[in-house]
Amino acid sequence: MKKFSKIYTGLILFFMYMPIVVLIAFSFNNGKTTVWKGFTLRWYTDLFRDSHIMNSLWNTLLIAILASVIATVLGTMAAIGINNFTGKKRLFVQNISNISILSPDIVTGVSLMLMFTLAGVAFHFQMGFWTVLLAHITLCAPFVVLSVLPRIRHMDYSTYEAALDLGCNQWQAFRKVVVFELMPGIFTGFLMSFTYSLDDFVITYFTRGASFQTLSIQIYTMTHQRISPKINALSALLFLAVIILMLIINIRDRKEEKKHGHQPG
Amino acid sequence: MRLKRPSIPYIAWMVVFTIIPIALILFYAFTDSSGSFSFEAFAKAFGYTNVFLKSLWIAFISTLICLIVAYPVGYFMSRQRKSVQNVLTMLFMIPMWMNFLLRIYAWMTLLQNGGPIDTMLSLLGIHTTLIGNQGAVILGMVYEYLPFMILPLYTVMAKIDTRLIEAAEDLGCNKLSVMRKVVFPLSIPGIISGVTMVFVPTASTFLVSQYLGGTDDLMIGDVIDKIFWSDHNTGSAIALVLMAAIFVFLIILNLFGDEEAIAA
Numbered sequence: 001m002k003k004f005s006k007i008y009t010g011l012i013l014f015f016m017y018m019p020i021v022v023l024i025a026f027s028f029n030n031g032k033t034t035v036w037k038g039f040t041l042r043w044y045t046d047l048f049r050d051s052h053i054m055n056s057l058w059n060t061l062l063i064a065i066l067a068s069v070i071a072t073v074l075g076t077m078a079a080i081g082i083n084n085f086t087g088k089k090r091l092f093v094q095n096i097s098n099i100s101i102l103s104p105d106i107v108t109g110v111s112l113m114l115m116f117t118l119a120g121v122a123f124h125f126q127m128g129f130w131t132v133l134l135a136h137i138t139l140c141a142p143f144v145v146l147s148v149l150p151r152i153r154h155m156d157y158s159t160y161e162a163a164l165d166l167g168c169n170q171w172q173a174f175r176k177v178v179v180f181e182l183m184p185g186i187f188t189g190f191l192m193s194f195t196y197s198l199d200d201f202v203i204t205y206f207t208r209g210a211s212f213q214t215l216s217i218q219i220y221t222m223t224h225q226r227i228s229p230k231i232n233a234l235s236a237l238l239f240l241a242v243i244i245l246m247l248i249i250n251i252r253d254r255k256e257e258k259k260h261g262h263q264p265g
Numbered sequence: 266m267r268l269k270r271p272s273i274p275y276i277a278w279m280v281v282f283t284i285i286p287i288a289l290i291l292f293y294a295f296t297d298s299s300g301s302f303s304f305e306a307f308a309k310a311f312g313y314t315n316v317f318l319k320s321l322w323i324a325f326i327s328t329l330i331c332l333i334v335a336y337p338v339g340y341f342m343s344r345q346r347k348s349v350q351n352v353l354t355m356l357f358m359i360p361m362w363m364n365f366l367l368r369i370y371a372w373m374t375l376l377q378n379g380g381p382i383d384t385m386l387s388l389l390g391i392h393t394t395l396i397g398n399q400g401a402v403i404l405g406m407v408y409e410y411l412p413f414m415i416l417p418l419y420t421v422m423a424k425i426d427t428r429l430i431e432a433a434e435d436l437g438c439n440k441l442s443v444m445r446k447v448v449f450p451l452s453i454p455g456i457i458s459g460v461t462m463v464f465v466p467t468a469s470t471f472l473v474s475q476y477l478g479g480t481d482d483l484m485i486g487d488v489i490d491k492i493f494w495s496d497h498n499t500g501s502a503i504a505l506v507l508m509a510a511i512f513v514f515l516i517i518l519n520l521f522g523d524e525e526a527i528a529a
Contacts, residue, residue: 005341010355016360016411022381026374034380042311061497074275081272093272096279099287102461103468104511106486107504110493111286114283114293114501117465121332138282141275199365202471206493220368223476232374235367253351 020239027232032259056218067136068193075144076186083152097142109206116207127209135207136197144189150184293501294384320485324468327406331463339418361412368474370406376401393494397479405473414459420456456460457522465511
């Protein structure tokens with residue numbers, strides 16, 4: 001039974017990784033088809049020379065950083081406030097978060113597009129960088145609320161009061177006690193926001209207007225045209241980035257565990 | 266510290282960017298192109314009933330396969346040492362963080378005619394088309410969303426106390442009844458969040474079918490994408506029906522969960 005479970009889990013991992021490994025292997029293939037024609041790095045040099053892709057990469061990172069920072073601030077503040085609401089008001093705030101989280105991306109995308117189009121006519125602007133940023137903040141903020149709220153429930157308010165008694169002003173006490181206590185939740189929320197924004201295709205697709213490009217949009221355009229091995233090279237690099245990011249987070253978690261002793265979640 | 270004010274910007278933000286846009290969908294769905302009240306959009310949307318039902322069906326099958334495949338993995342993970350659990354969690358999260366489009370693109374490369382799998386099958390004397398059918402679409406869906414099923418199942422099952430399982434065994438349960446009477450009831454919250462996380466995106470996705478399916482495998486998301494740009498009214502009506510269907514599904518799912526939890 002034990003052996004069977006191991007083999008089974010191994011097979012599922014093989015299923016998850018095999019397609020990615022094949023893509024990466026073909027990124028070194030000196031030919032445009034899936035027939036091996038020898039080793040090359042030319043798809044990588046092509047990739048770095050492609051100004052469209054580099055530009056999209058920059059846009060993607062800029063949007064992801066701005067959206068996740070703003071969503072984190074907005075969501076953390078919201079979580080602190082929501083915790084003090086009671087009854088119907090609390091239910092209302094929780095429900096708008098839930099609607100946003102549970103709505104299919106495509107519905108969020110088209111509904112925001114409708115609003116931006118109408119607002120654009122009224123206030124003379126066109127969809128682009130700013131509308132994508134607003135949409136991404138909307139996508140991310142509820143996840144921050146969701147990851148910070150449980151931390152607040154377990155927080156001890158007397159430490160905040162103690163800080164005030166010991167001579168902190170309100171802002172100092174807030175920063176040094178509340179933010180410090182909530183940090184793991186805030187960081188998780190930030191990280192979730194960052195990855196959601198980075199990975200998003202659907203919402204960007206509907207709110208980007210005519211010319212604003214992100215990496216996902218670029219990949220969409222490339223895969224819809226003829227197949228180019230540059231995509232494989234791009235996959236390999238993104239895969240590497242994901243692994244590095246994952247290792248950094250894991251090391252942080254380990255340190256955290258050591259600091260606080262054994263901690264669930 | 267009993268502050269409520271910090272949440273005001275968020276509430277205002279969500280009203281402007283979530284409630285108003287959804288209100289606009291409602292407005293467009295119930296009006297015609299001149300802006301007067303009409304059911305015309307729903308009448309047109311009705312023409313896509315078949316696509317709609319097929320999308321829900323594909324989503325249902327994909328979710329079910331994910332659940333069946335993921336359940337043993339989640340259980341296996343939850344019974345490992347903490348360090349092994351961490352490594353396995355990481356291994357299942359990495360593919361999830363790869364760009365969504367690249368993951369389908371990978372399967373497009375694998376399944377295409379003359380691609381690696383096709384070539385291997387030809388060597389074995391099997392000649393068949395692997396891409397451009399419903400099977401390929403379901404495969405793509407399962408691949409995309411499997412980690413979203415495994416991780417919530419694992420998280421919930423990791424909380425099951427091993428002593429409960431041992432107690433059941435001591436009291437004469439065989440492996441199967443331990444599963445049925447202890448593990449399964451306790452894992453229901455994980456099943457519910459896993460099903461939610463897989464069903465919602467599979468029912469509404471609009472790319473997997475474009476990449477891996479044939480021309481008649483279009484899903485409702487593809488239809489919304491195709492007509493929304495030119496016809497906001499019909500597009501809104503379909504989006505509204507899709508959202509309503511998903512919310513009804515989630516409500517039923519959660520009712521089922523509550524009852525099961527009480528019964529257990």
